[in-house]
């Protein structure tokens with residue numbers, strides 16, 4: 625590692641901003657990442673110790689009106705068997721999750737019209753009524769300000785909406801023209817204004833992503849100041865237009881995780897399922913370079929295969945209880961500890 629690279633890492637750790645060219649250098653250059661990873665883990669321990677927060681992911685529907693080119697549950701994929709959970713099933717997932725120590729439930733799904741604003745509002749209220757010591761996170765895509773506001777008023781605490789890419793041209797390579805880069809950003813700023821803890825993020829190694837795109841992602845994130853940042857490698861799905869594209873790599877994903885920890889020091893950053901899918905120890909490695917959240921699956925086992933955003937997704941066969949025990953072992957093996965906590969943002 626040369627002096628210039630070390631200097632940039634030290635400045636990031638001190639809270640400095642970087643220019644776009646410095647981002648391009650620190651992301652694009654090939655160097656020994658040991659120092660970067662150590663600094664990132666140091667910052668993570670400074671704010672969060674060895675705590676790892678768990679979020680119970682409930683995949684409520686794989687119906688989607690959108691046609692994102694990378695995503696396995698895109699509208700045009702006729703080979704996926706569609707499902708949506710009933711309100712009762714969702715509450716059952718939360719109930720079994722609560723018993724297992726989860727204090728955050730994440731309701732994620734495709735953009736499914738059957739989950740009307742009122743219906744989601746009622747599900748959120750029911751969960752919050754029953755589990756007043758829990759946080760509810762929604763990840764249901766792009767909606768109007770009024771919808772988000774109703775959900776927030778019903779008690780939803782957090783919202784995850786990856787920006788996917790901060791580069792406008794790249795956005796329209798990944799998404800059909802009917803979608804809009806401006807609208808996605810509008811949603812993120814609306815969510816923040818309403819008072820949600822907001823998460824953005826991107827895929828690492830998505831098709832046609834250049835180092836400049838990743839540099840712009842970092843600049844956007846630095847400006848937006850999210851509470852949560854979700855990143856994981858792009859993984860191709862056979863029934864999408866990007867079926868022949870290369871997957872994102874472990875090395876670049878770990879590097880981006882460490883850089884995120886340095887630039888958004890108090891953020892909640894998950895070691896994602898996608899990272900665990902491209903490498904058996906991917907999530908543990910993610911935790912060691914700055915990640916402090918894991919999101920085990922609480923969805924009924926019968927639907928997990930169907931919520932296939934990408935190929936070879938892990939943990940589709942185990943019950944939630946097995947999943948959490950396996951993760952506990954992994955997290956402890958990496959030198960951290962799962963805590964029973966709502967795990968709010970310290971941003």
Ligand code: SAH
Nearest residue numbers: 694695733734764765786857858859933934
């Ligand atoms: N409909 C919701 C949830 C999307 S799924 C929304 O729009 O926010 C959650 C995330 O999975 C997406 O934001 C995307 O970044 C990621 N994802 C989708 N397809 C993927 C793929 N092929 N490889 C890796 N990640 C993918």
